[in-house]
Every structure is written in C-alpha cells, then in structure tokens.
Amino acid sequence: MKLIKQTRKKHKLYLSLVFLMIASIALVSCDPSLSALEFDLPDEGTIADATPPAANFSATQSTIDWRMYNFANFSTSATTYAWDFGDGNTSTAIDGVNTYPGEGTYTVTLTASDALGVTSTYSEIIEVVEPEAVAVPDPIIINADFDLLPKSSGSDCSCAGWINKDIGDQGESSSGNGGSNNVIKFDNNEPDHIYQEFEVTPNSFYTMTVVVAFQGSIGGSYPSSLELRVLAGSGYINSYMPTYYTNTVDFPQEDWGYTSISQVEMAANNLLNETIVHPNNTSYNAYTFIFNSGANDSVALFVRGIGGPATGGAGGNFGYNSGDEEIRMDSVTITANN
Amino acid sequence: MKLFKKPYFLILALAFFACEDDFLSPVPTSAIAADTFYANETELLNGVINMYDGIQGVNALDNSDSRLNHAIQIEFYVTEMRSDNTRTKSSEGEAAQFENYTLRPTNGIVYDYYRSFYDVLNRANIVLANLGVASEANAPKIEAEAKFVRAYAHFNLVRLFGDIPLADRVIGIADTEIQFTRVPKAQVYELIVSDLTTAIASLDNTYKNRASLAAAQALLAKVYLTLGTNYVQAQQLCEAIMGSGFGLQPNFNDVFYTENTNEIIFAIGFVSNPATDSQSFSAEWLNSVGRSSGVNYVTTEAAAALDALGGTRAPFSYRLDPAQPTQRQVAKYFPNGENGGPTGVVFTSNPRAAGNDWIVIRYADVLLMHVEAIMAGNNSTSVQAALDSFELVRLRAGLLGDDDGTITKQELLDERRVELAFENHRLFDLIRLGAAQDVLSAFSAANGYSFNSTDILLPIPQREINLSRGMMQQNPGY
Known part of the structure; x- marks a missing residue:
C-alpha cells in the first residue's frame, strides 16, 4: 500500500523515466548488431533434422521373370526416393522394379530424402542368376568297395564304416572277385549285416547296384538269401541327427538312427526292401535296384543275410540268421537318376 | 506396561488387523475371480x-x-x-x-x-x-x-x-x-x-473344433513353408496327415455346408443359437443383411480366375448379388446355409446369428502344402508324389491333373487361389510364395489403388504406439 502511494506521488517522475526507458530500448533494438544475435528467427537448416530419413529396402526375384527384381522400400521418415539399379536404370517411384539385361552382380542403391533435403543411402548387392534345375548329386558312400580299412576299435576290417551292433553282428573281411581283402562276407548261420547312413536329396530316384556272390548251394532246408533295405531317415529314433563321417576310423559302431530290428522292419520305414535269392551259381553277379528318397534328406542302407532259423545261430541274438551258405559282397554303388 | 494404558495400543492393534490380506482385496462371493478359480x-x-x-x-x-x-x-x-x-x-x-x-x-x-x-x-x-x-x-x-x-x-x-x-x-x-x-x-x-x-x-485326432494332432502338424508344416526352411519336415508332416484317414469331400459344396466332415482338420465352431456362440460374417458378406452394406465382395479378378481355373468350384465359390447383379458375393458361407432367396436378402433364420463354422485348416490345403513342400522353394516340381496330391484336388473340381507333368509355382498359386478362395489364405499364399509385390502392385495399378510394398504388413495400432510412450516403433510406410 505504501509503495502505491509513493508511486502516485511520484507519478510524473516515473512517467518521464518510462519514456526515457522506452526511448533507450527503441535505440537499442535498432542496433542491428545486437538484435540479430538475440531475437531473429533461425535460418533454414540451423536446427538439426530431428527425424532424418533412413533408407532401407529388400530385394526379391520376381515370380514372373527371373531377370526382374522387386525392391520393397522400407525407408523411414523420407518423402522422395531415387533408385539406382546398378545396370544404368533409375527410378523415383517408392517401390523399385527393374528388369536386368541378364545374369550378373549389380549394386542397387536407394537414396531417400526428406523435405529438409537430408538424405540417406542404402545399397545392396544382388546376384541375378537364372534358376536352373540343379542336378541331384550322387550320394557319398564310405568304403563302398569293402576294403580293409581301420575301424574305430581294434583291427582293420572290410566292415569298417558298416557296423551297427544294435541290429546285427559285423560282417567279415574276405577276398574274392579277383582281389584280396576286398569283399565283405555274411557268414552262414549268423546275423551278419552292414549298415551305413548317407545324405540324399528328397523326392529323388536313385539306382543302387550291388555285386554279390553266393557260396555253392548245399541243398539244405535253410538256403541263404541276402536282404537289402533302404531305411527312411524319418524313421530314425526321436531327435536323432545323422553325422556323415568321411573316414572309416571315425564311425561309431552303435547308437545310430536305427537301434532295433522291429524299427527296421516297420513297413513305413522302408523305401526299398528287396531280397536276392541264391542264383544257383557262385559267380559275382550285379543286381540293380531303384528307390525314391521320398520325404527324407537322410537314409540308411541295411543289408543282412537271412534264411536261417530266427534263433540258435552262431553270434548274437537279433532274431534272424543267415542260412546255410556264405554270401560275399564286393561293392555297392548308388547313383542319382538325373 | 505403561504403553497399554495409553491409546497407542489400540492404534497398534488396528494396524495389525488392517494388514490382513483379504481386507484390501477380498475374495468376491457373488462372482468368479481368476486368481482363485483354477482350483x-x-x-x-x-x-x-x-x-x-x-x-x-x-x-x-x-x-x-x-x-x-x-x-x-x-x-x-x-x-x-x-x-x-x-x-x-x-x-x-x-x-x-x-x-x-x-x-x-x-x-x-x-x-x-x-x-x-x-x-x-x-x-x-x-x-x-x-x-x-x-x-x-x-x-x-x-x-x-x-x-x-x-x-x-x-x-x-x-x-x-x-x-x-x-x-x-x-x-x-x-x-x-x-x-x-x-x-x-x-x-x-x-x-x-x-x-x-x-x-x-x-x-490326438479326437476334435475338429479344438486342437488336434493333424491341426498341429498342418500348422507346423505351414510355419516351415512360411519360413522357407525344413521343407523335408514340412513334407513329412503333410504325409503324416495324409496317412491319418482324412479325405476330400466328393462334392465341393459339402465342404462348407456339411460341418465337421472328413475334410475338416481344424474349424472354429459356431452355432446359430444362442447368439453368444454365433457369427456375423456370413451376414456381412451379403447385401445390407448385416451391419455393413456389404463387405468381402468378390473382385472381378477373383471371379475371372474362378471361371477360368476353378472347374466345378466356381459356382460354389461366388455368385452374382441378386439385389445388385453387377456385384459378386462369396457363396461359401451363406448364413445357416440359406442363400436369401431370389432377392438374396430373405431368410427364415436370423442371418446375423449364423452357425457356419469357420474353416481354418482343411485337407485340400494340406494336399497343396504337400506340393509346396516338395517344390521346396524352387520354381517347379515334377515329382510324382506332388503330381498325385495336385491331381486329387483338381479331380474333385472336375478337372484333370497337371497337363505337362510339371507343376510351376504359378500353377500352384492359381490352384490355391481357386480351391481356397475367400478362406483367408490368398494374402499369406502370395507373401509366402514371393509373389505379393508382383501380383498386388499389378492389381492395385489396374484398379487405381495405392499399393506399396510396405502395405504387406499391417500398421501397429496407434493406441498401442501411444500407450507405449515411445517404446514401440511403427512399421515403415505408416
């Protein structure tokens, strides 16, 4: 209250002071060197772009023509786009489409800009390749000639790489067909077998050729036969992942994908199930079979001698035995039918 | 003790009572509470x-x-x-x-x-x-x-x-x-x-309106096909279903108007009565029968594809709107099987309380997935097993199997389009088989729409973006 009274008393003095202040402010504000520093609006571009563009795209080969590529624009905060497709063609559309002259490697660059003129570029190298039907490769079979090679335990054997102790006894090293220690023998009256897993291309046909000789028939009540099965990888025991060894010495001898004969004999697991009966000669004969890999990228070849009584043979008890005659196998060849 | 003579004691005692659990969160007696329900x-x-x-x-x-x-x-x-x-x-x-x-x-x-x-x-x-x-x-x-x-x-x-x-x-x-x-x-x-x-x-395969083994196998096969990996497993899954007793209905129309047939693997069940378990989409797809004036109307492109490639499926897939014959309606889900009479809008049951089940997975889809799995990301396949599955779907439609022994990706896309039209497969098929940008940009240009590649994904709802206080980023293009 006191202040107001004083103000009123000194009204005139204040009024003149106010005028003086206004005058001085007016003078100061007319000074270009000061005003420019403090009150002017910022120039264009003096404030950083808070949402700068970020260029990004993905490329996919068109389903219409293999030379044509679609580019999906995933840029953010941009308004204009410039495409350089790497073959001399350009575009300013949002999504890019380009048909290339032919096979080759091209660098595609997208420059995305916003309305403030800030740009961002993103490049990707694409390889334009004509899709071709790829030939199915031949599967890789280790020790397909049954040579005397090191196995993971003990002595060398023609059976190296071919042992699955859960479903049979190993075959024996033997000689024949003009060589020595170069064939595998399925002993008479024993549950001898060979087993190996290998990689295949799904839904492909393969031709398998085996060269086999039988010992002369003894004319008994248990003639030997050789049974060949190609077993589906889909029938492997749960969560089994096959390993494809390249050296016979690395092959384990048990705990494979097939661990029981009942699993082997399930019809759904058999892509091929053939039996070679005694040919009534003792020479090495070639037998050819065709199988389709179906919905499998891995299969197992299982061969055993059969014809004997289920039990009572020499060797392990697996519910099967070879018959009266020895059988020898010189080689197995599997090729893709392209 | 002196404390007990003063009111402090009372306050202390009250404090203890107040801390009992059910004082602030009592268990309701007149309703079911989720916390205690699953006993x-x-x-x-x-x-x-x-x-x-x-x-x-x-x-x-x-x-x-x-x-x-x-x-x-x-x-x-x-x-x-x-x-x-x-x-x-x-x-x-x-x-x-x-x-x-x-x-x-x-x-x-x-x-x-x-x-x-x-x-x-x-x-x-x-x-x-x-x-x-x-x-x-x-x-x-x-x-x-x-x-x-x-x-x-x-x-x-x-x-x-x-x-x-x-x-x-x-x-x-x-x-x-x-x-x-x-x-x-x-x-x-x-x-x-x-x-x-x-x-x-x-x-196991007990239910069709609830999860089943075949439904899980088919869904996993589709997941693998979508990822473009594990094609062999996808094929094995399809083959497992194919060996489980499912089959195609001889008459295509029965797929939609006879419920839970041998062809159905997983469907969301609805009944026309009570309204709480009925569906409204059957009515929405007709002319002002539902709450909208008509949605999910058939494009001229889809009708042309059905006419050219659908065989006997075409008349069971779409029809001309009786009330507005320049327009076409989906014919697969008429409310409670009633087509609305000559005007297309007259029903004996309440069309907005339709009991038609929504088919999520059916056997024809599995057969065509089988073809896709065998194709394994390539542009075509000549494998016999694929030709067999393809032929089964086409024979039912009064057509023959593939004419030249090679199913191309385009032929597979076309077959899926006419077999599974209006069953919410088309968009995912186009994306999965890499044709979305080709097909939709051409479709958009022909109709004056504004398709960009970013339209392949939906936007994250703005409410979620807002609620996230900056944690959630929107999809590009929105």
Missing part, C-alpha cells in the same frame, strides 16, 4: 474352452459394443480384403482402407484384430500357468492344446504385423516392457515351432 482340472478345462471362445470373438448381434473383440469374425478384413480376392461393395469407410491400401494406424478393425489375438494368447497363457491343478495323465494334453492355440495366435499376428510383442506367459498390467517390446520375427517363430512340437507330442 481343479474341471475348472482348468473351462479355461481350455475359454481359449476357443476367444478365437470365436463376440457377435455384434449379441453385444454391439465396438470395444469388444471380434477375433476370427473380422479376419477377412485384414487378410482376404488386402489380397486381390475381395473388396467392399461400395468402397466406403474404414473397411475400404483394406482394399485400396490406404490403411491408417488408427483403423479400428486392425486394432480389434490385434487385441483379439493378444486376448487369445492371454487365455492360452492362463491355462498354461494353471497346469499344476491338472492330473498327471491329462496335464500334457491340456498343455499341448494351450500351446497349439498360443502358436496359432502368434502365427497369425507375426504374419500380419511383423515383429510383435511375445506373449510367452501371462502379461500383467505392469509388464509394460513385454507389452511394448517388439521382438524379432525369428524369435516369435522359435516359440511357435517349439509350442507346435510340444503340441504334436501329446495331441
């Missing part, structure tokens, strides 16, 4: 049915509150109407944003679908969280069923929205970190594959 297996089985109730969604006839979830009943908007198969009758309103590729993040139908399927995920996670009350014998089955539903919901969401928050457990109100963190698609698919693998181990 035994019977109650948990109610939780299992509750998952399917979530997928059913609410029929607006029963309760027209637009904040309710409509789930599968509005799925055609976010899938079929974004493909070249269907559109709205009059290109109006929020619904038309789908067909002309002008979707806004504020679109209410997109938000509805998003929250619907997170609600389904929540229902599945509640079952999983309460598995402890189930008997040892039944717990694996209930777990399998809940994980199937969880995989199904995640798979729908990840295909539509891209990176999404992962609902691998019950998400509480305070779990904002989980609610608004978009995890990479690969991580979502990891959970989907793991959930379906668990489901396959314990399910």
Whole structure:
C-alpha cells in the first residue's frame, strides 16, 4: 500500500523515466548488431533434422521373370526416393522394379530424402542368376568297395564304416572277385549285416547296384538269401541327427538312427526292401535296384543275410540268421537318376 | 506396561488387523475371480474352452459394443480384403482402407484384430500357468492344446504385423516392457515351432473344433513353408496327415455346408443359437443383411480366375448379388446355409446369428502344402508324389491333373487361389510364395489403388504406439 502511494506521488517522475526507458530500448533494438544475435528467427537448416530419413529396402526375384527384381522400400521418415539399379536404370517411384539385361552382380542403391533435403543411402548387392534345375548329386558312400580299412576299435576290417551292433553282428573281411581283402562276407548261420547312413536329396530316384556272390548251394532246408533295405531317415529314433563321417576310423559302431530290428522292419520305414535269392551259381553277379528318397534328406542302407532259423545261430541274438551258405559282397554303388 | 494404558495400543492393534490380506482385496462371493478359480482340472478345462471362445470373438448381434473383440469374425478384413480376392461393395469407410491400401494406424478393425489375438494368447497363457491343478495323465494334453492355440495366435499376428510383442506367459498390467517390446520375427517363430512340437507330442485326432494332432502338424508344416526352411519336415508332416484317414469331400459344396466332415482338420465352431456362440460374417458378406452394406465382395479378378481355373468350384465359390447383379458375393458361407432367396436378402433364420463354422485348416490345403513342400522353394516340381496330391484336388473340381507333368509355382498359386478362395489364405499364399509385390502392385495399378510394398504388413495400432510412450516403433510406410 505504501509503495502505491509513493508511486502516485511520484507519478510524473516515473512517467518521464518510462519514456526515457522506452526511448533507450527503441535505440537499442535498432542496433542491428545486437538484435540479430538475440531475437531473429533461425535460418533454414540451423536446427538439426530431428527425424532424418533412413533408407532401407529388400530385394526379391520376381515370380514372373527371373531377370526382374522387386525392391520393397522400407525407408523411414523420407518423402522422395531415387533408385539406382546398378545396370544404368533409375527410378523415383517408392517401390523399385527393374528388369536386368541378364545374369550378373549389380549394386542397387536407394537414396531417400526428406523435405529438409537430408538424405540417406542404402545399397545392396544382388546376384541375378537364372534358376536352373540343379542336378541331384550322387550320394557319398564310405568304403563302398569293402576294403580293409581301420575301424574305430581294434583291427582293420572290410566292415569298417558298416557296423551297427544294435541290429546285427559285423560282417567279415574276405577276398574274392579277383582281389584280396576286398569283399565283405555274411557268414552262414549268423546275423551278419552292414549298415551305413548317407545324405540324399528328397523326392529323388536313385539306382543302387550291388555285386554279390553266393557260396555253392548245399541243398539244405535253410538256403541263404541276402536282404537289402533302404531305411527312411524319418524313421530314425526321436531327435536323432545323422553325422556323415568321411573316414572309416571315425564311425561309431552303435547308437545310430536305427537301434532295433522291429524299427527296421516297420513297413513305413522302408523305401526299398528287396531280397536276392541264391542264383544257383557262385559267380559275382550285379543286381540293380531303384528307390525314391521320398520325404527324407537322410537314409540308411541295411543289408543282412537271412534264411536261417530266427534263433540258435552262431553270434548274437537279433532274431534272424543267415542260412546255410556264405554270401560275399564286393561293392555297392548308388547313383542319382538325373 | 505403561504403553497399554495409553491409546497407542489400540492404534497398534488396528494396524495389525488392517494388514490382513483379504481386507484390501477380498475374495468376491457373488462372482468368479481368476486368481482363485483354477482350483481343479474341471475348472482348468473351462479355461481350455475359454481359449476357443476367444478365437470365436463376440457377435455384434449379441453385444454391439465396438470395444469388444471380434477375433476370427473380422479376419477377412485384414487378410482376404488386402489380397486381390475381395473388396467392399461400395468402397466406403474404414473397411475400404483394406482394399485400396490406404490403411491408417488408427483403423479400428486392425486394432480389434490385434487385441483379439493378444486376448487369445492371454487365455492360452492362463491355462498354461494353471497346469499344476491338472492330473498327471491329462496335464500334457491340456498343455499341448494351450500351446497349439498360443502358436496359432502368434502365427497369425507375426504374419500380419511383423515383429510383435511375445506373449510367452501371462502379461500383467505392469509388464509394460513385454507389452511394448517388439521382438524379432525369428524369435516369435522359435516359440511357435517349439509350442507346435510340444503340441504334436501329446495331441490326438479326437476334435475338429479344438486342437488336434493333424491341426498341429498342418500348422507346423505351414510355419516351415512360411519360413522357407525344413521343407523335408514340412513334407513329412503333410504325409503324416495324409496317412491319418482324412479325405476330400466328393462334392465341393459339402465342404462348407456339411460341418465337421472328413475334410475338416481344424474349424472354429459356431452355432446359430444362442447368439453368444454365433457369427456375423456370413451376414456381412451379403447385401445390407448385416451391419455393413456389404463387405468381402468378390473382385472381378477373383471371379475371372474362378471361371477360368476353378472347374466345378466356381459356382460354389461366388455368385452374382441378386439385389445388385453387377456385384459378386462369396457363396461359401451363406448364413445357416440359406442363400436369401431370389432377392438374396430373405431368410427364415436370423442371418446375423449364423452357425457356419469357420474353416481354418482343411485337407485340400494340406494336399497343396504337400506340393509346396516338395517344390521346396524352387520354381517347379515334377515329382510324382506332388503330381498325385495336385491331381486329387483338381479331380474333385472336375478337372484333370497337371497337363505337362510339371507343376510351376504359378500353377500352384492359381490352384490355391481357386480351391481356397475367400478362406483367408490368398494374402499369406502370395507373401509366402514371393509373389505379393508382383501380383498386388499389378492389381492395385489396374484398379487405381495405392499399393506399396510396405502395405504387406499391417500398421501397429496407434493406441498401442501411444500407450507405449515411445517404446514401440511403427512399421515403415505408416
């Protein structure tokens, strides 16, 4: 209250002071060197772009023509786009489409800009390749000639790489067909077998050729036969992942994908199930079979001698035995039918 | 003690009473509370049915509150109407944003679908969280069923929205970190594959309106085909279903008007009465029979494809709108099997309370997935097994098998389009087989729409972006 009274008393003095202040402010504000520093609006571009563009795209080969590529624009905060497709063609559309002259490697660059003129570029190298039907490769079979090679335990054997102790006894090293220690023998009256897993291309046909000789028939009540099965990888025991060894010495001898004969004999697991009966000669004969890999990228070849009584043979008890005659196998060849 | 003579004691005593648990959160006596409900297996089985109730969604006839979830009943908007198969009758309103590729993040139908399927995920996670009350014998089955539903919901969401928050457990109100963190698609698919693998181990083929072994196998096959990996496993899964006694209905029309036939692998069940378990989409697809003037109308492109390639399927797939013969309607889901008479709008039952089941997976889809798995990402296949499956689907339609012994990717896409038209497959087929940009940009240009590659994904609903306070980033292009 006191202040107001004083103000009123000194009204005139204040009024003149106010005028003086206004005058001085007016003078100061007319000074270009000061005003420019403090009150002017910022120039264009003096404030950083808070949402700068970020260029990004993905490329996919068109389903219409293999030379044509679609580019999906995933840029953010941009308004204009410039495409350089790497073959001399350009575009300013949002999504890019380009048909290339032919096979080759091209660098595609997208420059995305916003309305403030800030740009961002993103490049990707694409390889334009004509899709071709790829030939199915031949599967890789280790020790397909049954040579005397090191196995993971003990002595060398023609059976190296071919042992699955859960479903049979190993075959024996033997000689024949003009060589020595170069064939595998399925002993008479024993549950001898060979087993190996290998990689295949799904839904492909393969031709398998085996060269086999039988010992002369003894004319008994248990003639030997050789049974060949190609077993589906889909029938492997749960969560089994096959390993494809390249050296016979690395092959384990048990705990494979097939661990029981009942699993082997399930019809759904058999892509091929053939039996070679005694040919009534003792020479090495070639037998050819065709199988389709179906919905499998891995299969197992299982061969055993059969014809004997289920039990009572020499060797392990697996519910099967070879018959009266020895059988020898010189080689197995599997090729893709392209 | 001196303390006891003063009122301090009273205050102290009151403080103790106030700390009793049920004082601030009493157990309601007149309603069921989720915290205490799942006390035994019977109650948990109610939780299992509750998952399917979530997928059913609410029929607006029963309760027209637009904040309710409509789930599968509005799925055609976010899938079929974004493909070249269907559109709205009059290109109006929020619904038309789908067909002309002008979707806004504020679109209410997109938000509805998003929250619907997170609600389904929540229902599945509640079952999983309460598995402890189930008997040892039944717990694996209930777990399998809940994980199937969880995989199904995640798979729908990840295909539509891209990176999404992962609902691998019950998400509480305070779990904002989980609610608004978009995890990479690969991580979502990891959970989907793991959930379906668990489901396959314990399910059987008892149900068609609930999870089954074949449904889980088919869904996992489709997941592998979508990822473009594990083609051999996808083929094995299809072959497992093909050896399980399913088959095609001899008459294509019976697929849609005879329920739970041998061809159905998984369908969302609806009944016309009571309204709470009925669906509204059958009416919405007709001319002003539902709440809209007509949605999911057939494009000229889809009609032309059906005429040229559909064989006997064409007349059972679409018809001219009797009330407006320049327009075409879907013929697969007439409400309760009634086609509306000569005008297309007269019914004896209430068309807005339709009981038609929504088919999610049927055998023809599996046969064509079998072809796709064998094609294994290539442009064609001549494998006999693929030709056989392809032929089965075509023979039913009065057509012959593939004419030159080689099924191309284009032929497979066409066959899927005419066999599964208006069953919400087309958009996903185009994306999965790499043809979405080719086909939809041409379709958009021909119709004056504005398709860009970013339209392949839906926008994250704006409400979620807002609630996330900057944690959630929008998909590019929105």
